Amino acid sequence: MIKPGKYWSLASLALLRLSESDLRALHSIVSEMSPGSFVELVRDIEDEIDNSLALTVNRSIDHSSFSSNMHDIYHDLDQMRKKELRIPVQMFADMLAENLLKLSPKNVNRVPLFDSRRGFQAWITKLVTIFSVQEVFHAAMRIKHEHEKTTKSDWRLR
Known part of the structure; x- marks a missing residue:
């Protein structure tokens, strides 16, 4: 059994059911990055997701009233x-x-x-x-x- 706290990120990846080639490509990208740049990249992606979700929610509200x-x-x-x-x-x-x-x-x-x-x-x-x-x-x-x-x-x- 994997310890939950230590491998949460790997559990998240496992839930995505990525292909082996995608996992290898991810490993290659991450292994070339410094820990600081990796954290910065992940935070930037989180911000993008938050912004995209906000836009999606606004569009769906507008679309539902339009519909x-x-x-x-x-x-x-x-x-x-x-x-x-x-x-x-x-x-x-x-x-x-x-x-x-x-x-x-x-x-x-x-x-x-x-x-x-x-x-x-x-x-x-x-x-x-x-x-x-x-x-x-x-x-x-x-x-x-x-x-x-x-x-x-x-x-x-x-």
Whole structure:
């Protein structure tokens, strides 16, 4: 049995399950270093890991809030398409793209094409990187308003 205090670093290496060539390369690097430079290198690597972890955590927090916002946008638009407009996804995507171009003609070449294989949610995510959420919703509301004007019932209550 190995004494725990003396070989913690070797136990950590063993947990990594490095290949024999990696272990030999590590031994070669470490054996050429002075103890002071070895400790300095390890501390520098620890700092890099801490900085990387902080960035990763911040990005995941930003991404998770972005993902939930994207889900809300997608859900709202898809519900409007299904329940109020009752039109196919391709038709809604074409209408939305057309209305976005009317609102922001400077982005003519930047509107992504809808690809049914990738899905509506992926397309909305691309749209929101080019247009603001407000612009996308405004374009959708214009579609809804135009649809309501054209689908007035001929039946009137008396």
